[in-house]
C-alpha cells in the first residue's frame with residue numbers, strides 16, 4: 113500500500129488546455145479520497161497521471177516515497193476502473209475477472225511448472241477470489257457469459273470486479289457506478305466502502321456526483337477548471353465551503369445566494385434585510401458588498417419551526433411558487449421580495465403552492481462570501 117502525492121502537478125493539452133492546474137494534493141496511505149467536480153474539470157486527467165497513462169507537463173508525482181513521473185504504468189502496481197471501461201470481448205466474465213490475477217501469476221510460470229501442487233492451490237485461490245468478488249457484485253450467475261451478452265450496468269460491475277479481485281497498492285476508480293440503476297448504485301456504493309474498510313487499500317475515486325462524494329469519501333477534493341478548490345472531510349466541506357463554487361456544488365438542492373450590502377449588524381438584500389451571524393467578521397463593515405449563502409435546509413416555515421426563534425432579524429415572507437413533495441421533505445420554490453429561493457421544509461408544515469408563508473432562516477448557519485472574489489469570509 114502507498115499514499116499518492118501531487119506536488120504542483122499540471123497537465124496542459126496542446127497549447128492552452130489546462131486540464132490540471134498546479135495541483136497540490138496528498139492522498140494518505142490507506143485513505144479513500146474522492147475527486148469531485150463538474151464535467152471537464154480535470155478529474156480523469158488527474159487519475160490518468162497517477163496510473164501513468166498521461167504524462168504531467170509540470171510538477172512531481174509520488175506513489176509512496178517514490179517519484180513516479182518516469183515509471184511506466186505496469187510498474188506502478190495500480191488497479192484502475194476506467195470511465196470507459198473495456199472488457200476483453202472474447203473472454204467470459206469469469207476469465208475477465210481472473211485475468212488480472214493470472215497475469216500476476218504468469219511471472220511465475222516456470223515456478224508453477226516445477227511446483228505443480230502449489231500451482232493448483234494458486235488456481236483454487238484464483239477461483240475462490242473470482243467467486244468472492246462475483247458474489248459481492250451480484251454477478252455470480254453471469255460468470256460464463258461474454259461481455260456482449262451483458263447490460264451496461266452488468267459490464268460495469270465486471271470491470272469493477274476485475275479491478276478489485278487484485279489487491280494493488282492503489283485503486284483508481286473513474287465514475288465506476290455511472291451505468292448502474294439507482295438502487296444498484298447505492299448498494300454497490302456501500303460494497304465499495306466495505307471493501308475499502310476491509311482491504312484498507314488507498315483509493316482515489318472520481319465522480320461528478322456530490323452525493324457519492326459526500327457519502328463515500330473520507331476526504332473529498334473539489335475541483336473546478338483544473339484547479340483544486342478545497343480538500344477536506346465531507347462535513348467540513350459542507351459546513352465551511354471555501355468559496356461560492358464549492359458551496360454551490362456540494363449540497364442538494366443547491367445553496368441559495370443573495371447579493372447584499374452590510375449595514376451595521378445586518379445585511380441589506382434589496383428590500384430584504386437579515387441579521388448577520390453573531391461571529392461574522394463582516395459585521396459593521398459598513399457598505400461591504402457580500403454574497404449571502406443560505407442552504408435550503410436552513411430555511412423553516414415559521415409556523416412550525418421549533419429549532420429557530422422567529423425574529424425580525426431572520427424572517428421574511430415568501431410566496432410559494434412550486435412545491436415538490438419528496439416524501440421525507442418538501443422542496444419549496446418561492447419568491448421572497450423579488451428573490452427566488454429554495455427551501456427544504458418538513459412536510460408536516462403542510463405548505464401549499466400559491467400561499468404566502470413567513471419563513472425563518474437559521475442565521476448562525478448563514479454563509480458570507482466576498483461579493484467580488486466569492487471567497488468565504490469567516
Ligand SMILES: Nc1ncnc2c1ncn2[C@@H]1O[C@H](COP(=O)(O)OP(=O)(O)OP(=O)(O)O)[C@@H](O)[C@H]1O
Pocket residue numbers: 125126129130131149150151152153154155156157158195320
Ligand atoms: N487528450 C486530450 N486532448 C486535449 N484535451 C483533453 C484531452 N483529454 C482531456 N482534455 C481536456 O481536458 C479537460 C479535462 O478533461 P477530463 O477528462 O480530465 O475531465 P473530467 O473532469 O474527467 O470530466 P468528465 O466528468 O466529463 O469525465 C477538458 O477540458 C478536456 O476537454
Ligand SMILES: [Mg+2]
Pocket residue numbers: 155156157195286
Ligand atoms: Mg472524466
